[in-house]
Amino acid sequence: MNARIDESVLQTIFHECRQCGTCCRKYRKIPLYKDEVEFIKKMGGHVGVNISMGMIREKGLRLATVDAEAEGKIFMIHPDEKGCVFMQKRNNKYYCKIYHYRPRTCRGFRCNMADNSFLSLFADDATSLLGQDRFGLPLTKK
Numbered sequence: 137m138n139a140r141i142d143e144s145v146l147q148t149i150f151h152e153c154r155q156c157g158t159c160c161r162k163y164r165k166i167p168l169y170k171d172e173v174e175f176i177k178k179m180g181g182h183v184g185v186n187i188s189m190g191m192i193r194e195k196g197l198r199l200a201t202v203d204a205e206a207e208g209k210i211f212m213i214h215p216d217e218k219g220c221v222f223m224q225k226r227n228n229k230y231y232c233k234i235y236h237y238r239p240r241t242c243r244g245f246r247c248n249m250a251d252n253s254f255l256s257l258f259a260d261d262a263t264s265l266l267g268q269d270r271f272g273l274p275l276t277k278k
Contacts, residue, residue, distance in 0.1 A: 157230030159245055161219030166212040167241050173210055179234055181221055182213040212239060 168176060168183065177183050185204035192200050204210070214220050222233040232238055 155229035160223040164214040168210045172239050176212050184213045185209050
């Protein structure tokens with residue numbers, strides 16, 4: 137079953153950002169649009185693609201990567217528990233170093249709680265909060 141949570145219901149439980157840094161540490165795979173990739177790389181962000189070992193065996197790493205990029209399976213990756221490389225802490229609050237230029241996925245995120253009670257519903261994948269599938273592509277309405 138692929139049930140989608142009603143967006144109007146979600147808006148009633150979201151709050152303004154508490155600058156707790158939970159989302160920037162918790163979500164390790166942020167979908168990127170093609171026009172955001174070069175900027176993120178240029179600023180020092182980690183960018184990767186979603187490809188399987190089967191695709192690498194079938195097509196080779198280079199072609200599998202090109203195909204994944206063409207399909208929009210491009211992500212900003214947070215490789216460790218420290219979280220996003222653009223997150224910085226000042227006076228016990230967290231800020232985004234590229235706030236005005238952050239990816240659209242980050243712009244669409246709405247904060248809820250500083251603990252894991254809400255985040256645990258969605259695991260480590262922020263795409264479910266944005267009406268996107270696991271590849272960052274829009275979900276179709278049924």
